[in-house]
Amino acid sequence: MTSTTSKLPVTKFKNCRILVNHKIIREDLWVRDGKIINPEKLFYGEKGHADKEVDCGNCIISPGYIDTQINGGFGVDFSSDAHKVKDGLLLVARNILSHGVTSYCPTVITSTPETYKEIIPEIKKQEGGPHGASVLGIHLEGPFISEEKKGAHPIDLIKTYEDNGFKEVMDTYSTLENVAIITLAPEFGNADVVIEELTRKGVVVSLGHSEANLEEAEEAVQHGARFITHLFNAMGPFHHRDPGIVGLLTSDNIPSDQEIFYGMIADGIHTNPAALRIAHRSHPDGMVLVTDAMAAMGLPSGRHQLGSVAVDVVHRRASVAGTTTLSGSIATMDDCVRHFKEATRCTIEQALEAATLHPAQMLRITDRKGTLEYDTDADFIFVDDDLNVSYTYIAGELVWDNSKDKIEVIQRSEDDEEIEYARDV
DSSP states (O other): OOOSTTOOOEEEEESOEEEETTEEEEOOEEEETTEEOOHHIIIIISOOOOSEEEEOTTOEEEEOEEEEEEOEETTEETTSOGGGHHHHHHHHHHHGGGGTEEEEEEEEESOOHHHHHHHGGGOOOBOOBTTBOEEOOEEEEOSSSOGGGOTTSOGGGOOOOTTTHHHHHHHHHSOOTTEEEEEEOTTSTTHHHHHHHHHHTTOEEEEOSBOOOHHHHHHHHHTTOOEESSTTTTBOOOOSSOOGGGGGGGOSOSOTTOOOEEEEOOSSSSSOHHHHHHHHHHOGGGEEEOOOBOTTTTSOSEEEEETTEEEEEETTEEEETTSOOBOOBOOOHHHHHHHHHHHHTOOHHHHHHTTTHHHHHHHTOTTTSSSOOTTSBOOEEEEOTTOOEEEEEETTEEEEETTTOEEEEEEEOTTSOEEEEEEEO
16 A cells, blocks of 8 residues: 555565766656656645655766667667568667667658558657657658768668658658658758758757758758757768868858757777767767667677668678778667767766767657656666666666566577577677
8 A cells, every 4th residue: 555645555665876967866766657756745734655666776877878879789680671671670679678769769760652651651750668769750751862971881771861852851751750850961952941841840950971061050940850860971071161061060041049959870890980089079968878779789790781872891890892981870868878979988878868868858759768857768777887777667666677687689590591590698
């Protein structure tokens, strides 16, 4: 029998340090009905108390990590095999809990209109739980990108919206339901119309795989774009007379009510530590850590798949087969957070917020995700001072325990058969 007015049990997490208001402070965390609650209202308004106490062993409690660009993992590729997408989503959602991720945006790279028509309806927004991390919506990366900056995207499927504007976008995707982010190149004609319409429909427009100059990038932001896909990668290089998209980090031509965020793959391969430091020191509040992970995450080196593209993974580096072109990563989010902190020498608070608060701000969901403020979802993780994850909670319930769990993976044999197995984390 609970002692609270609502008759729902209250859990008190004690002997912990919590990340709140950009600081790590020693304070208890109180949870009821999947939400973080204000204990003063419990004590003085309801005359209630905790029904259960959890000793956190002096761990840091951080909001759960949010990965806004993840192409797959553990043998699953979100851009292929439409009839297997649902099962693949469950497997990835379950396994990324071990890396502190409580919410994510499954990412689909440049594909055919037929593939989009099959896959997009299969990826629905849903809350997380013991079954895995929450799905916040789809990230569509392409096909409206630059051929010159295609990266691992198949060149024969790249399109432009220059002739038919937003109609071309809808003809390609068929629907925007459950779509959270679209990466596009803003240097084509009709960019203003397309970006404004996507923004009006609640889609975050991200600039990437682009040769846009700074003026074109600034115009895109003025029409509603607010994110940059994997800064420095697949875009024009920084030049002192025209810094290109990178120049948005310090531009003075961005509307005062508009924020700009940028994704960074802090895996030690995609971005040199010096570049990480330059970006972070230029615009620390816009840094959003992403994994850009592909199916090979969690698997041994070898030949893997990213959409319709074959990828070779050797020594943690994923490249288009037969080339040196990078094609996603095999990094996990907890690895990225640790590497980011080490490379930039930032504070623990800044490292954690780059994977929690900032992606939530970019997606405009801080009313429920990315913070430990009162009345937000009780999605959080326990980390030590070296940022190793030991426990993951969703809606106040323990969903992953480092001391007990294994992860499942799918690996393809040489004859392309799927072999499922589990391994220790």
